Amino acid sequence: MDAEAAKLFGAGLAAIGLGLAALGVGNVFGQFLSAALRNPSAADSQQGRLFIGFAAAELLGLLAFVIAMILLFVA
């Protein structure tokens, strides 16, 4: 396999990591929603922590996107 084809293949594999990021972010918001529907009065006070959790989960997934971009455009 020549180098250019291998890079494109690697970028495609790195995109699988983004699907996992979707699972992670959906988990964060889903747990928040199910808990907020049990205790609605406490939901607004935890909104900050919701976004912190979202940012952390999204970042780790976006690192996979960075790998894909490096393979496509830098290396």
Added chain:
Amino acid sequence: MAAEAGKIDPMHQFLVEPLFGRHLMLGGYDVSFTNSALFMVLTLGALWLFMLGGMRRELVPGRWQAAVEGFTGFIGNMLQANIGPEGRKFTPYVFSLFMFILIANLMGMIPIGVVPGLHAFTVTSHITVTGLLAILSFSIVLIVGFSRHGFHFFSLFVPHGTPVVMIPLMFVIELLSFLVRPFSLGLRLFVAMTAGHILLKVLAGFVVNGLNAGPGIAAIVSIPSFILMIGITLLELLVCAIQAYVFALLTSLYLNDAVNLH
């Protein structure tokens, strides 16, 4: 990856180029006024106008003043909730940071691409800009931490109640996760903006290529892609606001670590 006929080039929109096509060289350095600089000036102008309109200090605020007070109160409350009573001191910096990132993100979504030859440039889609903002936040955290606590600042890396045997390992792990903070801060904003705009450009390429391929393919390809573009543009507007909020929120959390050590 150069663009041939029919090939979608999603990266050209991020190119930083001088405004009128001519580079201005001064002593071997390129100091031309680029599209990036233009959009930063526009962001500054929009923010300045917004604040000027809200500073009339009426006792019963009108709508513009209420909007400005809404933003300043929002940031002030966030700082007070995360840092405590001393948090309000950091409002000028965190407010400027939040408003600059928010307005810069939104400026990149403005559809001036309908005018042939022009396109909106997202200032925060470059790691140079977001990395610098992250380094700025991190430096302020370090300066505040060391000026308040001196070398006692390093006690931040040894959590309460760790067994003495584990202290060296915990210190190294905590130190590494602390040093990753500026990278993650800058990278998060950069990748969120870049990924959104690449997605929009690829979908726009589908619309154009579908239209060029004849009416049958246009109905199957272009119309769903265009509807998807509308939905993703709404999502991107939300992501612009969320990423600005997350940057400011994490900055205030890191400041909390520096101000109140544990």
